[in-house]
Amino acid sequence: xxxxxxxxxxxxxxxxxxxxxxxxxxxxxxxxxxxxxxxxxxxxxxxxxxxxxxxxxxxxxxxxxxxxxxxxxxxxxxxxxxxxxxxxxxxxxxxxxxxxxxxxxxxxxxxxxxxxxxxxxxxxxxxxxxxxxxxxxxxxxxxxxxxxxxxxxxxxxxxxxxxxxxxxxxxxxxxxxxxxxxxxxxxxxxxxxxxxxxxxxxxx
Amino acid sequence: xxxxxxxxxxxxxxxxxxxxxxxxxxxxxxxxxxxxxxxxxxxxxxxxxxxxxxxxxxxxxxxxxxxxxxxxxxxxxxxxxxxxxxxxxxxxxxxxxxxxxxxxxxxxxxxxxxxxxxxxxxxxxxxxxxxxxxxxxxxxxxxxxxxxxxxxxxxxxxxxxxxxxxxxxxxxxxxxxxx
Numbered sequence: 001x002x003x004x005x006x007x008x009x010x011x012x013x014x015x016x017x018x019x020x021x022x023x024x025x026x027x028x029x030x031x032x033x034x035x036x037x038x039x040x041x042x043x044x045x046x047x048x049x050x051x052x053x054x055x056x057x058x059x060x061x062x063x064x065x066x067x068x069x070x071x072x073x074x075x076x077x078x079x080x081x082x083x084x085x086x087x088x089x090x091x092x093x094x095x096x097x098x099x100x101x102x103x104x105x106x107x108x109x110x111x112x113x114x115x116x117x118x119x120x121x122x123x124x125x126x127x128x129x130x131x132x133x134x135x136x137x138x139x140x141x142x143x144x145x146x147x148x149x150x151x152x153x154x155x156x157x158x159x160x161x162x163x164x165x166x167x168x169x170x171x172x173x174x175x176x177x178x179x180x181x182x183x184x185x186x187x188x189x190x191x192x193x194x195x196x197x198x199x200x201x202x203x204x
Numbered sequence: 205x206x207x208x209x210x211x212x213x214x215x216x217x218x219x220x221x222x223x224x225x226x227x228x229x230x231x232x233x234x235x236x237x238x239x240x241x242x243x244x245x246x247x248x249x250x251x252x253x254x255x256x257x258x259x260x261x262x263x264x265x266x267x268x269x270x271x272x273x274x275x276x277x278x279x280x281x282x283x284x285x286x287x288x289x290x291x292x293x294x295x296x297x298x299x300x301x302x303x304x305x306x307x308x309x310x311x312x313x314x315x316x317x318x319x320x321x322x323x324x325x326x327x328x329x330x331x332x333x334x335x336x337x338x339x340x341x342x343x344x345x346x347x348x349x350x351x352x353x354x355x356x357x358x359x360x361x362x363x364x365x366x367x368x369x370x371x372x373x374x375x376x377x378x379x380x381x382x383x
Contacts, residue, residue: 175338181340
């Protein structure tokens with residue numbers, strides 16, 4: 001190439017750089033972007049090919065999962081779940097069939113379970129009167145323990161206690177006793193009951 | 205349902221201070237038994253004496269001896285039984301028992317002290333017995349001196365169960381009527 005040709009090329013290069021610089025300065029990029037139909041542009045992109053080129057392992061490694069989880073609101077997610085619909089899709093019977101009940105029961109510590117039960121409270125809820133009256137237990141007790149002598153003794157003693165209560169109430173009224181009175185010797189009451197009621201208020 | 209429990213219904217009386225009426229009735233029963241037993245003893249002695257000596261004896265002929273036997277017999281009757289199990293026959297009938305003021309079983313010392321003070325409680329116009337009626341713990345002089353008290357000792361709850369069981373054996377209508 002001749003020296004004059006080289007000089008021309010350099011000048012052309014210089015002119016082109018100046019022109020391009022001026023054109024770029026003149027372009028309003030925002031206006032240009034506004035004219036671009038992004039949706040149409042995206043549709044032209046071959047997403048599969050793009051994704052295929054992405055190194056997913058590297059991408060995942062870059063994610064701070066802990067930070068991501070911290071920003072999540074589990075309550076909001078749970079609230080969006082339709083639990084009823086979810087449960088209705090579960091085949092409970094199938095689920096139960098898969099459970100090995102024997103193994104489950106074998107794992108249960110019955111002693112610990114019993115220890116947790118409040119036996120006195122449980123017994124207090126039992127209506128012993130009804131059980132005795134409405135079951136065979138009643139007749140068994142009656143046959144095994146009932147006799148003319150025991151019936152007579154029960155009757156005599158009950159009458160005695162009734163009269164004791166009657167006189168006790170009147171004496172307490174007469175002496176204007178109020179409040180809780182001792183029911184018996186402390187050692188005996190400690191074993192069989194509590195000092196909660198006075199003689200005047202005890203039912204017959 | 206909870207109200208059906210025996211304690212809340214007040215039918216578990218074991219360990220509660222026994223009232224005056226039960227104690228009086230038990231005492232009367234004891235006096236009757238002791239008197240009957242004394243008659244039996246004197247009768248046996250007179251028959252034995254008649255068999256041995258060949259002469260018929262009447263109790264009225266030996267008043268002094270009879271009085272001595274009587275004065276010995278009653279304390280023995282009460283003290284022996286109280287010392288043995290804390291109750292006499294009459295008290296057993298009414299489900300009563302003598303215990304110490306704390307609630308422990310009594311021993312022979314308590315039993316004899318109580319027996320010896322009891323006549324004094326009765327003799328002074330019954331003044332010593334007023335505490336049984338008017339005191340909260342129903343203790344007379346003999347109880348206070350001997351540091352004892354009388355409590356209910358019968359299984360009221362068992363009696364209640366037996367009563368209910370008998371109700372269950374009756375026809376439904378009859379049970380309802382009796383209730």
